[in-house]
Amino acid sequence: MKLLNHKTWSRAALLAVPVLMTQVAVTQLQRDAGIAALASAVAQEQQKDTRGTRRTPALRNKVYEKLAEAQAAAEAKDLGEAQNILDGMIAAGGKKALNSYELANVYNLYAFIYYSREDYRNALEAYENVVSQPDIPLAMEINTRYTIAQLYFVQEDWKRGIDALLKWFDMTESPNAAAYVLLAQGYYQIKDYDKALANVEKAISMYDEKGKLPKEQWYNLARFLYFEKNDIKSTVDVLETLLTHYPKKQYWVQLSHMYGEQKKEAVQLAAMETAYVQGMLDKGTEQVTMAYLYLQGEVPYKAAKVMDKGLKDGSIEDNSKNWEVTGSAWRQAQELDKSIPAMEKAAAKSDTGELYARLGNIYLDGDQNRKAITAINKGLSRGGVKRPDNARLVLGMAYFNEKEYEKAREAFKAAARDKRSAKYADQWMKYMDSELDRQRSLAEG
Structure with a gap:
């Protein structure tokens, strides 16, 4: 029985990495840099930055009132009115008036309006205008630069997003774990996997040090x-960590494949079986893999049961190959009465005669010689039998058992023409x- 190529299978399963969400919710952008709370802005406007000499100019009352009016309209989702107010502020005396x-x-506020309309290009331009202003509060610049990085990621402009985020890292004193993950994702997207790994490892370690559970997506990226x-x-x-905190089918399946990579066949089988007995393996391909692992672990009866159940309930595809696996498993489990009908279905659905030849062998084991003769002849006439010499040996045995000696001799002679079977064919003819x-x-006596 040929087993699955576990390297190929596991790679396919593990490459399906859930990409971290790059779409940043509007509420998240608001929280990061969107609509500034104007009362807080007034309180901070003259605040001196402790890391430098930056002093913010005053926010005048008449400007504050207009901003508050525009903010109220934006929060009421009247984005057109909010933009009109802002346009009016710019037009009133030109930008130099502010x-x-x-x-x-x-x-x-412009940026928030554009983002709400999913006009990311103009939103980015507006945020870039925010940070281009001199002497704004440092906190405002830091938050806005983070939002700029997020917006580049939203647009899948990974390189600019990384550059913007690195500029943010240079300015902030205590970057959080989410920022490292965002940076890791950017590097992942441009296939700089070493930097991606270093950053996601940093994020995970930050959570571990605080006794917090890192997010599932972080582990998946790692x-x-x-x-x-x-x-x-x-x-x-x-x-193993994912299974501890986020138990899911996909992790059992992937872990099973990884144990296979480590040549730990016993735990490979145990991991897959754990998923199976919990009813997690709902795909036919997964159930067939389970059956192959049972066969590899020399548990053919369980392999046959898995295949039989899946074929009956329709979760495993009704095709020649899957019936062949079922029939072979039943035969290895010494259940010939169950192996025969499975192999009959496999042979009937096959395009070649190979399975009829194998079916004939099973018939012979079950002392059904006439059926063995019919099956093997059908297989040989159809063609595609991998070892026709072996098939003819079995055919000769079946004829011999039926006391059709001349046909048996003819089959053995045909088998002997292949030197791989010549010795056994000669022995059978002598016998x-x-x-x-x-x-x-006896007759003469």
Whole structure:
């Protein structure tokens, strides 16, 4: 029984890495840099940055009132009115009529309006205008730069997103774990897997140090990156961690394949079986893999039961190959009465005669010689039998058992023409001759 190529199978399963969501929710952007709380802005406008000499210019009352009016309209989802108010502020005396901090707040609201309309290009331009203003509060610039990076990621402009995020890292004193994951994702997208791994590892370690549970997607990204580096041990470690905190079918299946990579056949089978007994393996391909693992583990009865159940309930595809696996498993389990009908279906659905030849062998084992003769002749006439010499040996045995000695001799002679079977064919013909001599002696006596 040929087993699955577990390297190929596991790679297919593990490459299906869930890409972290790049779509940043509007509420998240609001929280990061969107609509500034104007009361807080007024309180901070003269705040001196402790890391430098930046001093923010005053937000004048008349400007504050207009901004508050525009913000109220935006929050009421009247984006057109909000934009009209902002347009009016710009038009009233030109940009020079507003100081840098006032302009920053205007552009901040513009950005929110554009983002709400999914006009990311103009939203980005507005946010870039925010950070281009001199002497705005450092916190405002830091938050806005993070939002700029997020928006580049939303547009799948990975390189600019990375550059923007690195600029943000340079400015912030205490980057959080989510920022490292965002950076890791950017590097992942441009296939710089070493930097991607370093950053997601940093995020996971930050959560671990605080006793917090890292997010499932973080582990998944790390798992993919370890696998790409062919670091099987670390891949297994991550999958075991995922199963501890986020038990899912896909992790049992992937872990089983990884144990196979490590040549740990017993735990490979155990992992897959754990998923199977929990009813997780709902795909036919997964159930067939389960059956192959049982066969590899020399548990053919369980393999046959898995295949039989899947074929009956329709979860395993009703095709020649799957019936062949079922029939072979039943035969290995010494259940010939169940192996025969499975192999009959496999042979009937096959395009070649190979399975009829194998079916004939099973018939012979079950002392159904006439059926063996019919099956093997059908297989040989159809063609595609891998070892026709072996098939003819079996055919000769079946004829011999049916006492059709001349046909048996003809089959053995045909088998002997292949040197791989010549020795056994000659032995059978000698045995048959001695048996015929014995029968003649008995008759004469």
